[in-house]
Every structure is written in C-alpha cells, then in structure tokens.
Amino acid sequence: MALRLPRIGTSQIVALVLILAANWLVSPQFFDIRLQDGRLFGSLIDVLNRGAPVALLSLGMVLVIAMRGIDLSVGAIMAICGAIAASLADSHSLPVVLGAALAAGLACGLWNGFLVAVLGIQPIVATLILMVAGRGIAQLITEGRIVTFNSPELAFLGGGSVLGLPTPVVLALSMLALTLIIVRGTALGLMIEATGGNPRASALAGIGTRLITVAVYMWSGLCAALAGIVAAADILGADANNAGLWLELDAILAVVIGGTSLFGGRFSIILAVVGALIIQAMNTGILLSGLPPETNLVVKAVVVLAVLLAQSPKLGGHAAGLGVLFSRKKA
Amino acid sequence: MQTLDPLLPPSPATGHVPLLQVTGFSKAFAGFPALDRVNLNLGHGEIHALLGENGAGKSTLIKTITGVVARDAGQLRLDGVDIAPRSAGEALTAGIATVYQEVNLAPNLSVAQNLFLGRQPTRFGLVREREMRRRAQALLAEFGLSIDVGAPLESYSVAIQHIVAIARAVDQSARVLILDEPTASLDAQEVEVLFAVMRQLKARGIGILFVTHFLDQVYAVCDRITVLRNGRLAGSAPIAELPRIELVKLMLGRELSEATAARPARAPGASGAPVAAFTGYGKTGYVAPFDLDLPAGHVVALAGLLGSGRTETVRLVFGAEKADCGTVRTAGAVAAVGSPREAMRLGFGYCPEERKTEGIVADLSVRENIVLALQAQRGPLRPLSRREQDEIAARFIRLLDIRPPDPSRPIGLLSGGNQQKALLARWLATKPRLLILDEPTRGIDVGAHAEIIKLIRELCDEGMALLVVSSELDEIVTYADEVIVLRDRAHVARLTGSQIDVPAILAAIADTPPGAAATA
Numbered sequence: 001m002a003l004r005l006p007r008i009g010t011s012q013i014v015a016l017v018l019i020l021a022a023n024w025l026v027s028p029q030f031f032d033i034r035l036q037d038g039r040l041f042g043s044l045i046d047v048l049n050r051g052a053p054v055a056l057l058s059l060g061m062v063l064v065i066a067m068r069g070i071d072l073s074v075g076a077i078m079a080i081c082g083a084i085a086a087s088l089a090d091s092h093s094l095p096v097v098l099g100a101a102l103a104a105g106l107a108c109g110l111w112n113g114f115l116v117a118v119l120g121i122q123p124i125v126a127t128l129i130l131m132v133a134g135r136g137i138a139q140l141i142t143e144g145r146i147v148t149f150n151s152p153e154l155a156f157l158g159g160g161s162v163l164g165l166p167t168p169v170v171l172a173l174s175m176l177a178l179t180l181i182i183v184r185g186t187a188l189g190l191m192i193e194a195t196g197g198n199p200r201a202s203a204l205a206g207i208g209t210r211l212i213t214v215a216v217y218m219w220s221g222l223c224a225a226l227a228g229i230v231a232a233a234d235i236l237g238a239d240a241n242n243a244g245l246w247l248e249l250d251a252i253l254a255v256v257i258g259g260t261s262l263f264g265g266r267f268s269i270i271l272a273v274v275g276a277l278i279i280q281a282m283n284t285g286i287l288l289s290g291l292p293p294e295t296n297l298v299v300k301a302v303v304v305l306a307v308l309l310a311q312s313p314k315l316g317g318h319a320a321g322l323g324v325l326f327s328r329k330k331a
Numbered sequence: 332m333q334t335l336d337p338l339l340p341p342s343p344a345t346g347h348v349p350l351l352q353v354t355g356f357s358k359a360f361a362g363f364p365a366l367d368r369v370n371l372n373l374g375h376g377e378i379h380a381l382l383g384e385n386g387a388g389k390s391t392l393i394k395t396i397t398g399v400v401a402r403d404a405g406q407l408r409l410d411g412v413d414i415a416p417r418s419a420g421e422a423l424t425a426g427i428a429t430v431y432q433e434v435n436l437a438p439n440l441s442v443a444q445n446l447f448l449g450r451q452p453t454r455f456g457l458v459r460e461r462e463m464r465r466r467a468q469a470l471l472a473e474f475g476l477s478i479d480v481g482a483p484l485e486s487y488s489v490a491i492q493h494i495v496a497i498a499r500a501v502d503q504s505a506r507v508l509i510l511d512e513p514t515a516s517l518d519a520q521e522v523e524v525l526f527a528v529m530r531q532l533k534a535r536g537i538g539i540l541f542v543t544h545f546l547d548q549v550y551a552v553c554d555r556i557t558v559l560r561n562g563r564l565a566g567s568a569p570i571a572e573l574p575r576i577e578l579v580k581l582m583l584g585r586e587l588s589e590a591t592a593a594r595p596a597r598a599p600g601a602s603g604a605p606v607a608a609f610t611g612y613g614k615t616g617y618v619a620p621f622d623l624d625l626p627a628g629h630v631v632a633l634a635g636l637l638g639s640g641r642t643e644t645v646r647l648v649f650g651a652e653k654a655d656c657g658t659v660r661t662a663g664a665v666a667a668v669g670s671p672r673e674a675m676r677l678g679f680g681y682c683p684e685e686r687k688t689e690g691i692v693a694d695l696s697v698r699e700n701i702v703l704a705l706q707a708q709r710g711p712l713r714p715l716s717r718r719e720q721d722e723i724a725a726r727f728i729r730l731l732d733i734r735p736p737d738p739s740r741p742i743g744l745l746s747g748g749n750q751q752k753a754l755l756a757r758w759l760a761t762k763p764r765l766l767i768l769d770e771p772t773r774g775i776d777v778g779a780h781a782e783i784i785k786l787i788r789e790l791c792d793e794g795m796a797l798l799v800v801s802s803e804l805d806e807i808v809t810y811a812d813e814v815i816v817l818r819d820r821a822h823v824a825r826l827t828g829s830q831i832d833v834p835a836i837l838a839a840i841a842d843t844p845p846g847a848a849a850t851a
Contacts, residue, residue, distance in 0.1 A: 187706045187714035190695075194703055197692040204651060204689055205757065206675040206707035265694045 011310040012258060012274045019281045019303065020044075026289035039161035043284060045169075051280030052168035053078070053244070055273045056227040057251035058258070059172075059179045060109075060220030062272035065255050066196045067213055068264030069116060069123035071220045074251055076134025077108045078228030078244030083141040085229045086238035089149035097154060098229065105225020106218050108134065113214030131248065138240035148237035158233025168230045172273075175223060179269055182219075192216065196264025250279055257307050278307065348411040350375045350538040351396075351427070351507045356405035358395050363735065365391040366402070367562045373507060373538040378529060380549040380570075381542045382582055383559035384748070384776035389542050392559065393509055397422040397429050409507065428500030432512040433687070434492045436499070438485035443467035445484050446499050470498050474528050490521030494528055501532060508532060509540045514548060518636055526552045544776060546575060558582055582777055603627030604662070606765045606796040607677065609648065612657030618643040619821035620657055625765055625796045630787060632807045633800045634836050635817035641800040642684055643820065645767045648798065649681040650674040675708055677765075680758030684769040684800070686747065690754045693743030697733065698724035700742045700753050705760045727756035732782065748779030755786065765796040772803060784810060804833045816840055 023043065024030040033042035057074045064071045081101040088097045108130060115126035149155075160167045183189045195202040195209045203209045227247070232238045257275035260267040282303055286296045351373040358366040366388045373379050383389050394400040396407060398416035407414055409426060416422035419429060436445045443464045444451075451458045452466065467480040474494055484492055493513050500508060510529075514522050529539055529552060541553060549556060550570065557567040558581040565581045566573075573581075605626050613620030618640040625631055633641040646652045650668040659666045661677050668674045671681070683689040691700055702720045709715070715723070724738040731752040733745070742753055751771065758766055768787070772780045787810050791797055801807050807814060814831050816824040816839035824839035 185714070186711045187709070188711045190699060190703070190706060190714075191711055194692045194695060194699070197694045198688070200689045201692055202703070202707075204649075204671050204681060204683060205704040206672050207703070208672060208707075212711075265692075 009259065009268065009271045009274070011307060012271050012278065015257075015303070015307045015310070016274055016278050016281065019278060019285060023281060023285035023288060026285060030288065035164065038164060039166070040164045043288065045166065047277065047280050047284045048169045049166040050284065051277050052166075052172040053227040053231055054247055054250045054254055054279060055172045055276040056175055056223045056230070057220075057247060058254040058272040058276045059175055059269065060216075060223035061248075061251040062255045062258065062260055062267050062269055063179075063183065063192060063216045064123070064220050065252070065260050065262060066192050066264055066267035067216050068196050068199070069213070069217070070127065070252065070262070071112060071217065071224075072124065072127040072248050073108065073112060073130035073134055074220060074224040074227070075244035075246060075248040076131050076138065077105055077221055077224035078231055078247065079138035079238075079240050080108065080134050080141065081105050081225035081228035082232035082243045083138040083147065083238040083240050085154060086147040086149050086232045087141060089151040089154045094151070094153040097151075101229050102222060102225045105221040105223075105228070107221070108224070109218035109221020110214065112221065113217035116217065117210045117213035135240060138238070138243070142238055142240045144240075146237050146239045150236070154229075154233050155236055156233070158230055158235070168234070171226060171230060175226060176269070176273055179219070179223075183269065188212070193265055193267065196267075250276070253304060254279055257304060278303070347375075348408075349373060350377070350410060351540075352406075352408040352411075353392075353396060354406040354408070356392065356395055356407075357403045358391055358400065359403060364562050366395065369405075369559065369562075369564050371540075371557050371564075371567070373540055374555075375538060376533045376536045377555060378533055378539045378541055378553045380553040380556045381540055381559070382549065382556060382578070383565070384582060384778045387559040387582075387776070388562040389559055390511070390746070391562070393429065393511060393540075393542070397427060397509070423500070423503055423505065426504060426506040427509065428503065428505035428507070429509040429511065430493065430496045430500055430513060434489070434496045436484055436492065436496055438492075439483055441481050442471075442478065442484050442487070442495055443480040445495055446470060446480070446502065448499075450503075470502055471495070474498055474531065475524075488521065490517050490524055493517070493525060497528060497532075501537065505537065507538045507540065509542075511542045512544065513541075514543055514545060522548065546578065549578075550575070579777060603629070603794060603796075606661065607648075607666075607679070608660045610658050610660070612647060612654050612659065614643075614647060614652060614655050617652060617820070618647060621815075621822040623648070623798075623815070623822075625798060627764070627796050628791055628794045629812045630791050630797045630799060630810050631813045631815065632811035633798070633815050633817060634802075634804060634807055635840055639817040639840075640820035640822075641817050642769055644817065644822070645681065645769055645798060645800055648674075649679055649767055651681070651683075672707075675704070675761065678763050679765045679767065680704065680761055680763035681767040682751070682754050682758060682769060682771060684773065686750055686754065691742045691750050694741055696739045697728070697742050697745065697753050698738035701727055701738075701756045701760060704757045708761055723760050724756075727753075727759065731756055731786070746776075748775035751775055751783070752779065755783070759790075763795065765798065766790060767798045769800045770802065771799065772801065772806065804836050807836065808832055 027043065030043045033040055033044060061071055061074065081104050084104050085097050085101040088100055112127050112130060115121045115129070116123050157167050157171070162170045183192070191202070191207050191212055194205070195207060195212060199209055228244060231243050254275035255272045256262065257278055258268055258271035260272065279300065282300050283296060286299055287293065349372040353369065353371040356366050356369045357364070369388065369392060381389055381392070391400065395402040397419050398421055399419055401417070414425045416425050416427070437448065440448070446467045447463050452462045453459060464480050471478065471480065476491065476494055478487065478491065484495060497508065513525060517525065532539060543549060553570055555567065555569050556573055556578060558565040558578065560582065603626050605624055607625045609621065609623040611620045611622065621644065623631070633644060635641050643652070647654050648668070650670045650673055653669055659668050666677055668677065674681070687693070692703070698720055701724050702715055705723070706715055721738065727733070728736045728738060733749050733752045733756070742750055745753065771783050784806055787797060787799065791810070799811070808831055811831055812827065814826040814836055815822050816826070816836060818840060826835055826839070
C-alpha cells in the first residue's frame with residue numbers, strides 16, 4: 001500500500017511541476033512572492049487566485065462525473081448566481097446576497113438532478129438545457145445590462161485577502177476541505193464510486209442512488225454558485241453573457257486530467273483540483289511568456305494530451321483489456 | 332496412464348500435426364502464477380472440453396491463446412506454424428475465433444449487420460444492404476437457422492445470438508473456435524441446437540475448444556477432455572478413457588464432499604416463525620399473483636424453466652420490481668416492499684442471477700464490494716471505519732475461502748465462483764433474516780458449488796429463511812424444505828417434505844401427472 005499511494009497522481013503532479021518550471025524559465029520572477037499590505041503577491045499566488053473558480057467548479061464536477069454524469073450547466077449557473085449577487089449587492093446585506101445566490105445554485109442543481117435521476121434524461125442533454133436557458137435567465141435578471149455594484153463586503157470575496165491569501169483561494173480551499181469531509185469523511189464517497197461503477201448493482205445493494213444523484217448535482221450547483229459570486233465580486237459586476245463562459249469545459253478537463261474516468265467509478269477530488277491548477281498554470285505561463293494569447297488554446301490542448309497520454313495504461317507497456325486493470329494493481 | 336502426465340510434451344506419435352498446439356504456456360500476474368507450463372493439443376474436427384474449477388486458469392489460457400493477455404513463456408502452433416497473436420483481432424486473422432459467454436455483438440443492430448460488421452459488402456463505398464441480407468440468410472441457413480436477419484439481434488434468444496456470433500466467427504475463416512461457456516444461460520433445447528451447430532463445424536474439420544461447467548454436456552458432445560487445476564495441467568484424455576468420477580477427481584484433486592448426500596429429514600411442522608408471508612402478490616404482465624410463506628430455518632426453492640417467472644418472483648419479493656397487487660406481512664404486521672431499501676429494512680438480502688451487471692462493482696475492491704450493502708443499510712452518515720471494513724472483509728474471506736485472499740484486489744479480477752462468494756459475503760454481513768439467492772451456483776466450478784450448497788444448509792440451520800432459485804434439480808432436492816414450481820409466469824405447484832424428488836418436480840414443470848411422467 002505504501003508503494004501504491006504516491007503512484008496515484010504521479011503524472012498530474014509531474015505535469016504541474018513541469019509547467020511551473022516552464023513558467024519559471026519564461027519568467028524568472030515566477031516564484032517570487034512578496035508581502036504587501038498584508039496580502040501576498042506574485043505569479044504563483046496569481047495562478048491560485050485565477051484558478052479558484054475552475055477549482056471550485058471541479059469540486060462539484062468530479063462527483064457528477066464519478067456518477068457517470070456530466071454537468072454542462074455550471075458556466076450558466078455562474079452567470080445566474082453572479083447576476084443575482086450583483087443585483088442584490090447594494091440593496092441587501094451580505095448574508096442575504098450570498099444566501100440568495102447560493103440558494104439559486106442549489107435550485108439549479110436540484111433541477112438538473114431531477115431531470116437526470118427522476119425523469120431519466122441523459123445527463124449531457126439534461127444539463128444542456130440549463131446551459132442554454134441559464135444564460136438567458138441571467139440576462140433576464142440583469143435586464144440585458146452589465147450590472148455593477150459598490151458593496152465592499154461583496155467585493156472583498158473577489159479582491160480581498162484572508163491571512164495573506166486572496167479570498168477566492170481561501171474560499172476554494174475551504175470548499176475543498178468541506179467536500180473532502182462530506183464525501184470521504186462519510187460513506188458517500190464509496191456510494192458514489194459504487195453507483196458510478198455499477199448503478200444497477202448499487203441500487204440492489206440498497207444504495208439510494210437517486211437521492212445521491214440529486215445531491216451530487218446540487219453540490220455541483222452550489223460550487224458553481226460560489227464560483228459565480230467570486231467571478232462577479234472580482235469585476236464588481238455581473239456580465240450575463242460572459243461570466244463563466246466555457247468554464248464548464250475547463251472544469252470537465254480538470255476532472256479528466258485528475259484521472260477520473262468519464263465512465264464513472266473511482267475519482268479523486270484533490271487531483272481534480274490539481275487539474276484545475278494545471279490549466280491555470282498554463283494560462284498564466286502563456287501570458288507571462290509573451291506568446292500571443294491566441295496560442296493559449298493550442299498549447300493547452302497539447303499539454304492536456306501529454307498528461308492524458310502519460311496516464312494511459314497502454315503507454316505503460318500493457319496490452320488492452322485486462323492489462324488496464326492489472327496496471328493499477330502492479331502500480 | 333501416459334495421457335494424464337501433465338508434463339508430458341505433446342507427442343507427434345499420432346501421425347499428423349495437431350491443428351492447434353499449445354506448448355509450455357506460462358503466465359503470472361503480479362508474481363501469482365495463473366498458468367504453469369500448460370500443454371494442449373486440439374485436433375482437426377475435434378471438440379475438446381477445457382475444464383477446471385474457477386481460478387484453475389481456463390480464462391487465462393484462452394486469453395493467452397488469443398493474445399488478449401501476453402504469455403510469459405510457451406509456444407503456439409497452428410497447423411505446425413508458430414504464431415503469436417497480440418490481440419483477439421490478430422488471432423482471428425490467424426484463424427482462431429472466440430465466442431464468449433456474454434455475446435460480444437451489438438444488440439441494437441440487425442442480425443445481418445452483426446454478421447458482417449466491419450466487412451459489409453459494398454459497391455462504390457456504399458453498403459449493399461440487400462446483398463448483405465442475402466448472404467446473412469445463406470450463412471445462417473448452413474446452421475439450420477431461418478430467421479429474419481433484418482430484425483435487431485436483441486430480439487432473439489441468447490441461443491440464437493450465440494449461433495450468430497459463431498456464424499460470424501466461422502465465416503471469417505476461423506479454423507479454431509473457442510467457446511467460453513456458451514451454454515451457461517441456455518435451456519436444454521437451446522443447448523441441443525448449439526450442439527448441432529458444433530457437430531456440423533466438427534464435420535467441416537474445425538477444432539473447437541469448449542469451456543463449460545456442465546459435465547453432461549461434456550460427455551454429450553466432446554471427443555477429448557483437458558483439465559486444469561491451479562494453473563497446471565491436471566490431465567488430458569479422450570472422453571472414453573475418462574469416466575465421470577475420474578474427471579471430477581481430476582478437477583477437484585479430491586473427492587466430492589458430502590454436498591450431494593441426502594439431507595436428514597426434518598420433522599414436519601418444525602418450521603420456525605414466518606419471516607415474511609406474501610399473499611396474492613403479483614404484477615400484471617410480470618408474474619401472476621402468488622402466495623408465498625417464508626418461515627425461519629426453511630429453504631424454499633423455486634423451480635421452473637428459464638422465463639417461467641422464477642427470477643421475476645424473487646425480484647418482486649426483494650422490491651426490485653414493484654408489485655401492483657397483494658400484501659406482505661412480516662412478524663404479523665403488514666409491511667411494504669416497494670424498493671430494495673425497504674426490503675433490506677425488513678432484513679431481506681438478494682444475490683441476483685446476473686452477477687456482473689447486477690451484483691459486483693468490478694472496479695471496486697473485494698473489501699468495498701463486501702461492505703457495500705451493510706454500509707448502505709447504515710446510511711452514508713455512519714461510515715464503517717477502515718478497520719471495521721478490513722475486519723469484515725477478512726472474516727468473510729476466511730469464512731467463505733475467497734481466493735486470492737486479498738481484500739484490496741478489484742473484484743472484477745476474481746473468478747466467477749469467488750465473485751459469487753464475495754456477493755454472498757456482502758449480504759451475510761447485513762445479517763439478513765431472509766436471503767434470496769437467484770441461481771447461486773450458476774457458472775461456477777464444482778468445488779465452489781459444493782461449498783455454496785453446504786453454506787445454504789448451514790444458514791438454514793442457523794434459522795435464516797432462504798428463497799433459492801435454481802435450475803439444478805439435483806441440488807434443489809438436497810436442501811429444499813419446500814419446492815414451488817413455476818410455469819408461464821405463474822406458481823403452478825407446491826411440493827413439501829417427502830413429495831420433493833426430481834421426477835415430481837419435472838412432472839410439475841412439464842405439467843404431467845406424476846404417474847404419467849414415467850411413461851412420457
């Protein structure tokens with residue numbers, strides 16, 4: 001066992017280290033961190049800060065994917081919840097603002113979960129509905145404008161700092177801890193892995209697969225709501241058209257880089273977050289390198305491919321079929 | 332007994348080169364030898380039974396022959412020529428085709444499309460649908476099968492699906508056909524149809540390697556038997572030189588336990604308090620309303636042909652399907668069994684017939700599979716600690732002799748019999764008052780077979796109520812206190828005590844009065 005554990009996630013950690021090293025090559029001051037007005041600054045902190053929204057999304061996405069599902073609506077949920085938070089920010093107290101936005105995220109997740117678990121609609125189709133409609137709902141909330149606000153309390157969630165760390169990083173870390181406690185501290189993790197691995201067998205073993213499905217989509221909605229609040233707080237406003245745009249794809253990518261199969265079953269929450277950091281480290285590195293930002297997507301694709309190939313059991317010299325299973329054992 | 336010497340190299344003394352010659356095959360998984368210097372010769376037009384307990388190495392041998400798993404050592408010759416396929420596709424090109432227990436075809440495509448998938452007749456790059464159907468019809472006609480080849484494969488019985496898979500394999504110029512437990516889910520008539528096909532292929536000179544657990548079938552159709560035990564060749568002999576008792580000894584390496592001995596007769600009325608009583612229970616179009624009493628310390632067996640409503644009955648009892656009429660009483664009080672969770676609350680457990688699709692979670696470890704139902708019963712908020720899980724897994728691995736005794740191994744890597752034991756452990760861990768077993772001994776080897784039957788009796792003696800579905804009438808009569816016979820999705824007969832014997836059950840299944848059964 002002692003030999004097996006470090007091996008899990010080796011390729012992700014190596015990839016992250018390599019990308020950070022590459023960033024250091026193109027920008028020698030990459031690892032410089034300085035303390036200014038009680039807040040840490042530096043490129044590394046920037047990676048964490050900018051990566052926080054996708055990291056938040058990946059916390060929900062990893063559970064959804066482990067259940068053989070997918071949640072395409074998280075970007076739209078970000079827009080909805082950001083719009084709600086921004087619209088209420090100047091007229092209501094912070095608890096009301098946060099409560100409303102988070103409740104909206106939970107409601108969105110409940111809707112997705114209802115479509116998937118109760119009506120039996122395929123997850124990709126079910127969440128596509130909210131992906132499309134959600135952005136429309138966000139536009140209705142903002143009445144087609146970009147809503148700005150001045151509330152310093154809400155702005156603190158995007159631009160403030162706690163113990164020197166940017167608030168989004170602290171929020172993401174707190175959610176990571178909370179997710180780990182809820183999922184791995186209870187038997188939910190086992191139940192999610194069992195349901196994702198074999199839904200029929202799990203239901204016959206007495207697992208409340210339907211309830212867990214709904215709960216997992218609601219958790220994804222909640223994480224997306226928090227990401228939306230952070231994004232709105234960051235720009236002191238809500239842009240219904242662009243908030244969280246395409247971030248669902250980054251979140252799915254983060255989960256896949258983190259080694260969770262789209263076919264469900266085994267998952268790793270921490271590695272999903274590492275996946276989110278890998279994506280952000282690349283984005284930051286490309287900006288720092290002075291390469292035209294247009295190359296970002298292509299470079300990203302190449303790195304992702306490299307990480308996935310490194311994870312592929314076939315590349316480890318194993319044949320198809322059972323080799324896939326044995327490679328895990330041998331490791 | 333030269334033929335039984337496991338290390339004897341294949342002799343060319345037979346005059347001609349065997350069709351398929353396996354020499355010194357070895358394979359180890361993580362240092363655990365699964366095959367150890369195994370030899371096997373398959374002649375032209377020979378039906379060759381490959382037998383052995385679960386974990387004996389049959390699957391590994393097949394996978395190493397077809398190249399799905401790379402062998403560590405050994406030589407493979409087809410018609411005297413060395414071959415080394417690295418995948419099932421390469422094996423097929425070389426002339427070795429495999430048809431597995433679970434047919435590996437596309438159930439939603441038509442029979443014709445399945446037969447010609449990947450090699451459809453085309454003109455200008457377009458599939459010639461009519462030509463394909465004509466050829467499919469002709470191909471199946473060779474096997475005496477005249478069906479609508481335009482209908483989806485899934486609309487046909489498993490037997491026909493198997494024949495389609497075989498026809499596809501043979502049509503791709505296969506000279507060696509490996510059949511991996513093709514008969515496990517077929518009824519007696521379907522097996523005969525399959526045998527007819529096998530005999531026809533034999534006449535064409537095709538060599539067939541036939542893996543099965545049914546000894547009757549071995550003697551009905553095979554020419555030669557090779558037995559593996561613990562990854563080694565236990566023996567190989569022509570069928571005429573290997574009487575059944577010798578074969579069983581070879582497979583087990585020991586005498587059969589007392590499993591087939593008669594059960595001591597119970598005093599009538601010795602039954603315990605009813606664990607559950609179903610009255611007028613049923614579901615329209617699924618199974619007709621039935622009455623079913625399940626007393627503690629009693630084994631109630633359900634007998635009948637495939638599709639007679641046996642599995643349907645137990646799914647209703649466990650709440651996997653919702654009944655639309657009738658009542659359940661447990662301990663005198665009216666209860667509801669609308670879902671597996673409700674059934675578990677009443678102390679029911681259920682090992683389904685479809686082990687792979689409804690039983691195991693293949694990726695999870697043996698430990699996780701064993702604790703799954705108990706954990707589900709406790710709910711997510713009361714997790715079993717790792718230590719508790721380890722203890723439970725270790726206890727049942729020891730109790731049921733699950734092999735290999737490694738709780739962290741993914742259960743999908745275990746043999747069928749050991750998977751079944753782990754599933755039994757999953758339910759025993761919940762300490763059920765009623766355990767429902769649907770074909771608990773199907774597709775598993777003789778040894779595990781005997782152990783599971785022994786376990787059924789022990790659990791019964793401890794006061795558990797058991798409801799067992801089984802096609803093995805010889806087994807049923809050894810452990811059942813009551814046999815309910817089903818036909819056409821209805822409960823048609825109920826036998827108790829001294830009424831229980833094989834002829835009586837057969838007569839009830841066939842709907843003939845007991846007296847007529849002898850003459851029929």
